[in-house]
Amino acid sequence: MSPPGNDSTVAGDGCLCEDGGDGRKRCQQCERNSKKGSLTSSSSSYALLSFDSFPVEDYDKRWRIFTASVKGFAIGAGIKGGLSLFAILARLRRRRSLSSAKKVQMASGGQDLILALKETLRYGLFLGTFAGTFVSVDELIAALGGHRRTARWRALLAGAIAGPSLLLTGFNTQHTSLAVYILMRAAVLASRCGIKSKRFGRICKPLTWAHGDLFLMCLASTQILCAYILKQDSLPPSYKSFLNKHGGKDPIILQGIRDIACGMPFTNLDQIQKYYKSTGVDVILDPQMKVPCSIIHENQSCSGHAFSFFLQAYKRAVPVYLPVYLIPALIVHRQGLTKKPFTILAKGLFGTARSSLFLSTYCTSAWVWTCFLFRVFKRCNVTMLALGTFPTGLGLAIEKKSRRIEISLYCLARAIESFFTTMSEIGYIPHFPNLKRVDVLIFSISTAIIMHCYAIERDVFRSKYLNVLDWVFGVPLPPYDTTPRKKNETRGEF
Incomplete structure (x- = not known):
């Protein structure tokens, strides 16, 4: 700070700086020192970052690419x-x-692990490659074409x-x-973008x-449920x-x-009776039956079958949802686990119980509704199956509102x-033999739209999805912001 009423100041090396006419004090010695200091600072930064041939901004871009991958x-x-x-x-x-014979047919634990x-x-x-x-493409296009000029389409192309x-x-x-x-x-x-739009708001x-x-x-x-009964080959193997x-x-x-739904003669009534006998139940099936309730739940009543099936379905559902809730909790709430682990784990267990209730209710209601319609109309055909499986989707109401759209x-x-x-x-529908990887084409179009919306x-x-995307890709600059990224803004935590 200069003394009041004095137009000069003493520099750190003893030189005398005069007012240059623009309100700044400067002399040749100070300018040389300033340049020397900046070079020293830059050199130390390059030595620290080990990218001697690149500016600091390029290092930040490279760090963003590395951390995203x-x-x-x-x-x-x-x-x-x-x-x-x-x-x-x-x-x-x-x-x-399983018995010893069936164990031989199954893959060994070592093969499963590999x-x-x-x-x-x-x-x-x-x-990792996608991110x-x-x-990389986002940063490359921004460097070559300019951030502002390419902002509206850069993420669309990079996603594709x-x-x-x-x-x-x-x-x-x-x-x-x-x-x-x-x-x-x-x-x-x-569609959410369309709802915001004045042009497409009414349509959406x-x-x-x-x-x-x-x-x-x-x-x-x-x-899905009609295909499960009538044509399973139309479904993906894992599903x-x-x-x-x-x-x-x-x-x-x-x-x-x-067989009964498609109006065909029964081909395996003996096998069905043998199957139930192997479970300890003797059942006699009528080849002239109009409804397949005795095939579905042998000698049980429809209500009794619904109750017993629900208990079994819930036991099958719990192992499905444990990883669905616990694994994301370890990733998304990794910081909160150290502060309030019991709260986060309790929410995960409650979510597991709730989603398991949904899945077990969904599966049980599929058989309840079809049995109900079969009994009321005293017939079983494809139309009855379609009508009976439609209200099954109402079981989704058990789920948390934010998860319903995901599941649907x-x-x-x-x-x-x-x-x-x-x-x-x-x-x-015509078949195109030359277009072998339609899935890659659809996926690329979809990711282009998603990443464009993200940017x-x-x-x-x-918010929870946006937080994950920001953590992976780094928070993107606004379309018309030209402020360079700082290292602490792009690195995040890992």
């Missing part, structure tokens, strides 16, 4: 690895209850370019279900229905296995229901895939 890998490997671990434990538990490790690595590489590619990283999960493995689900998520985000207004998620779930249930487990009925029983979109994606697969096999229309995301 690592965090993406961690999320992909963590989620897939956690699910694989629970699947291995479930197989080991089931293996103990397969799980491969799948974990693939999904880690997939999400790294998106951030990052989409083919899906191939890393397996070049010969189709992921149509995943791609269609991501497309549904992109459609939801696009029906999407604001309070219980639209339940309606979507009912539609999806009609296709078909999921339905066979939680549907709680042996394929022999489903074949008997399929997940099921709708599989229903759409099943529907188009069936239509294609019938011949109503430009951030308010259409729910």
